[in-house]
Amino acid sequence: MNDRTQGFLSRSLPLQFLGLWGLAVAQPIYDLIARYPEFLSVKRVSPFELSVFVLLLSFALPLGVGGGLALLRRGVPRIEKWISSILAFTLLFLISILLLKGVGIVGWKRLLLGASVSAGVGTYAYFKAAAFRGYVAALSLLALVFPLYFLSKAQIRAFLVPQSTLGAPIAAAPTQGGPLVVVVFDELPLLSLLESPGQLDARHFPNFSELANTSTWFPNAWAASSDTTTAVPAILSGKFPKRGQLPRLQDQPHNLFTLLGPHYKVLARESVTTLCPEDICPPTPLPLRERLTSLLLDVGIVYAHRVVPSHFSSHLPPIGLSWGNFLEARGAIEHDEDDVVVDPGEPVEYFQSFLTALPSANATPGNWFGYMHVLLPHPPWHYFPSGKSYTSPAGMVRFAGLATDDEWEKDEQAAAEAYLRHLLQVQYADALLGQLMSTLKQRGLFDQATIVVVADHGTSFRAGHFRRAPSGPNIVDVLHVPLFFKVAGQTQGAIDNRIAQTVDIVPTLAESLGVAVPWEVDGESLIRAPQTKRERIRYLNADKTLTELEALQLDLGEALQHKAHLMQTYFSRIASSWNPPQQSKERTALQPNSLRCSGWIEAPEVYRSVKLASKSLPALLQGEVRCEGELGSAAELELRFNDNHVGSKSVTLDRRGVGGFTFLIDERFFREGVNEIFLTLVSGASVAEVKLDARAPVELVSAEPGREQLVVSEASTLPLVAGAVQGYLDVVKIAGSSVALEGWAVDPVKKKAVESVVLFCDGAYMGQVVPRVARFDVAALFPGASLTHSGYQAHLSLDSCGGSAPHRIRLFGITANAAAELVYGNAVQKMKQVHFGK
Numbered sequence: 001m002n003d004r005t006q007g008f009l010s011r012s013l014p015l016q017f018l019g020l021w022g023l024a025v026a027q028p029i030y031d032l033i034a035r036y037p038e039f040l041s042v043k044r045v046s047p048f049e050l051s052v053f054v055l056l057l058s059f060a061l062p063l064g065v066g067g068g069l070a071l072l073r074r075g076v077p078r079i080e081k082w083i084s085s086i087l088a089f090t091l092l093f094l095i096s097i098l099l100l101k102g103v104g105i106v107g108w109k110r111l112l113l114g115a116s117v118s119a120g121v122g123t124y125a126y127f128k129a130a131a132f133r134g135y136v137a138a139l140s141l142l143a144l145v146f147p148l149y150f151l152s153k154a155q156i157r158a159f160l161v162p163q164s165t166l167g168a169p170i171a172a173a174p175t176q177g178g179p180l181v182v183v184v185f186d187e188l189p190l191l192s193l194l195e196s197p198g199q200l201d202a203r204h205f206p207n208f209s210e211l212a213n214t215s216t217w218f219p220n221a222w223a224a225s226s227d228t229t230t231a232v233p234a235i236l237s238g239k240f241p242k243r244g245q246l247p248r249l250q251d252q253p254h255n256l257f258t259l260l261g262p263h264y265k266v267l268a269r270e271s272v273t274t275l276c277p278e279d280i281c282p283p284t285p286l287p288l289r290e291r292l293t294s295l296l297l298d299v300g301i302v303y304a305h306r307v308v309p310s311h312f313s314s315h316l317p318p319i320g321l322s323w324g325n326f327l328e329a330r331g332a333i334e335h336d337e338d339d340v341v342v343d344p345g346e347p348v349e350y351f352q353s354f355l356t357a358l359p360s361a362n363a364t365p366g367n368w369f370g371y372m373h374v375l376l377p378h379p380p381w382h383y384f385p386s387g388k389s390y391t392s393p394a395g396m397v398r399f400a401g402l403a404t405d406d407e408w409e410k411d412e413q414a415a416a417e418a419y420l421r422h423l424l425q426v427q428y429a430d431a432l433l434g435q436l437m438s439t440l441k442q443r444g445l446f447d448q449a450t451i452v453v454v455a456d457h458g459t460s461f462r463a464g465h466f467r468r469a470p471s472g473p474n475i476v477d478v479l480h481v482p483l484f485f486k487v488a489g490q491t492q493g494a495i496d497n498r499i500a501q502t503v504d505i506v507p508t509l510a511e512s513l514g515v516a517v518p519w520e521v522d523g524e525s526l527i528r529a530p531q532t533k534r535e536r537i538r539y540l541n542a543d544k545t546l547t548e549l550e551a552l553q554l555d556l557g558e559a560l561q562h563k564a565h566l567m568q569t570y571f572s573r574i575a576s577s578w579n580p581p582q583q584s585k586e587r588t589a590l591q592p593n594s595l596r597c598s599g600w601i602e603a604p605e606v607y608r609s610v611k612l613a614s615k616s617l618p619a620l621l622q623g624e625v626r627c628e629g630e631l632g633s634a635a636e637l638e639l640r641f642n643d644n645h646v647g648s649k650s651v652t653l654d655r656r657g658v659g660g661f662t663f664l665i666d667e668r669f670f671r672e673g674v675n676e677i678f679l680t681l682v683s684g685a686s687v688a689e690v691k692l693d694a695r696a697p698v699e700l701v702s703a704e705p706g707r708e709q710l711v712v713s714e715a716s717t718l719p720l721v722a723g724a725v726q727g728y729l730d731v732v733k734i735a736g737s738s739v740a741l742e743g744w745a746v747d748p749v750k751k752k753a754v755e756s757v758v759l760f761c762d763g764a765y766m767g768q769v770v771p772r773v774a775r776f777d778v779a780a781l782f783p784g785a786s787l788t789h790s791g792y793q794a795h796l797s798l799d800s801c802g803g804s805a806p807h808r809i810r811l812f813g814i815t816a817n818a819a820a821e822l823v824y825g826n827a828v829q830k831m832k833q834v835h836f837g838k
Helices: 003-011 013-035 038-042 047-075 077-102 108-128 130-152 154-160 206-212 228-237 256-260 288-307 310-315 347-357 412-442 472-479 502-513 556-574 604-608 776-781
Strands: 180-186 194-196 265-269 332-335 368-377 402-404 450-455 483-486 536-540 546-550 596-601 620-628 634-641 644-652 658-664 677-683 686-693 699-704 707-713 716-719 726-735 738-747 756-761 764-769 791-797 807-814 819-821 834-836
Touching (some): 013 047, 077 288, 180 228, 206 450, 206 483, 228 502, 256 265, 347 412, 368 412, 472 556, 483 502, 556 644, 620 634, 620 686, 634 658, 707 807, 738 807
Parallel strands (some): 596 686, 807 834
Antiparallel strands (some): 450 483, 620 658, 634 644, 707 716, 726 738, 756 764
16 A cells, blocks of 8 residues: 555545444444345345345445544534544444454453453554554445445345346146135144054044045155245245245245236235245335335344343343344233234234135135145144143243253153143144134135145154154154145045155146146146156255155154054053043052152142133143152152042152152143142052142242342252343233243353243242243354253243232243343333332
């Protein structure tokens, strides 16, 4: 750089701020969007909006500020110097924060101190050394490199192509029209519906069986992926998923919506994907100014989460709960008892809204296409077959048996209990299917309709194996899915035993409707006889590679045997909710003085004031048993509830004779008002009634004035240590007396999610949950740490709180050696019915 050039650059304020801005703001934002391009998809960003956004971010904002400062220098140089100092320090401070976080420094004091010192030194050099200003201005070249590199990425480049020119050819009008309904259930393995090979369980799933009686059932159908974001697009496009594809129109412009949209009225409920074009599924129109403002605000909030130390991030709007409109999600929502909130995350209300929107035969001349992806029987498992939900006494939905988010512990009984809860939720999905068929019949559409019912993928319940990642023996559980295809006018059921895959749905529908598919598909029509026998299935593996597997290696018999083993070994003892109630079983005879057992159950007062008309029942009975006397390490615990035998299960007692338990109580066993609970422990020849007390498993006590601690057991007390846990409460939703809580909690020393989050209401222990919810924003706050699943979700009923409204709720994160109260965001502190903290 010669002296003349350096002199020009050292005097050019616009170029200097362009360089600093690019490093401090523009590039970090581009990097975040490139890592999560789903953000642009959900925001439905158009090519024009993306172009304007890039111009604003990279050039207009920094050049505008720099140009204004240059004008100010000519008029009021002293003020310009002060403003330039502040801006230079701020940008250098942000650059330092990003660099320090990048090398693994997360403590807020060290971050602020290190960034302040670095920014101070840099600001001093900026004003004292012309050469330094020259080199800063030379960085302005990066202002052009950063956006070009960002837009050159394949996943971003697709957003520069207008939807109208995405290359999706328009097919000729169908020759055989009529109503079309496609329903995709989420995480439903065919094995759950089977009673035996090739035989549906009509007793527990009557509506799937009824559908099979008027449609063609493909009992050898297989999913294309175990991941919803790739499995659903395969169903809608007829093409196998590829690495890097996103569930959006830009990535997959050839799909059922673009095929049928020009000729059909479309009613679509996409829970996860955004494949339907705007001209077919128009979004709520917003002026360009509002859309750009919303985009810039969301990007600014995401960037703030990136640079603000996690200790202060609770004051920012949460970004891990949705893909956009973060400022509108204020973290606190209160509804009246009768309010109905339609949200993809609330699958039942979402399904009901779809049924309500279905047209009638008389009201809708011509063709229409109804599509619904319902997030059932996907966990959380908390629905009885009747549709009534169940929780713990504190109103929490519990999960046991998972070592990680996708791997079962080596506890077969826990896996069997989870399987029971899954099957109960499948029964509710069956009931919803029955509602759909009844609605179609009532509106005169069922006979003339073409109906497809399928699942995106399945799930597995094998102790010590993955829940969803296809691997080893669980491949059949995860990829074997139900597929029913009813053509218009079909009244007799049929079974087609050929090997089918979900990519066959598009070509099959096209032939059924008499329309040609104007793009190359990987599937084949299931209507015509196969030209060659399919002997292999293809699926996207956990490592995002397309894998082929010989069909002969898929042992359906072994999978059914494993299901039968779980049901025969455990369901006969614990599954009164699955089998007919056992109301006449005699109580186990007690042997006097053989054992002395006591125990507690969670929130016993809830069982003394049950309201049968409530939408939820405290059916997850949880507690702990303690015994003294001669007994083995394994014992059998029996539960009777209102003189009904609920079941019995093995309880492992530790060396102190202490063991925890959870029972799922049949909803038919509950009474209005007072409900009675009897627990009996059997160990060898010793039998004892468990005397229940109300001792809470975790107590919040004051060790001394102004100092609190958590007592987690008789031998364990955890001090409350500031900074021992980082985390906060993101959102609170209140509907009547039901409260939903969401947030995250992290052990900053070990850089992992806390062991549990404990909840108190009005000083009473309400339960605890283990963080398992995906929070990508938290993972971004702690670079290099595995904190993707550090979020928690908890539910409680205000009726179970001890005090009067407004109720006071407190949450604590627990690590192995300490605990700390979580931070409550500003928004959730403005609730009317509940307050947070001391």
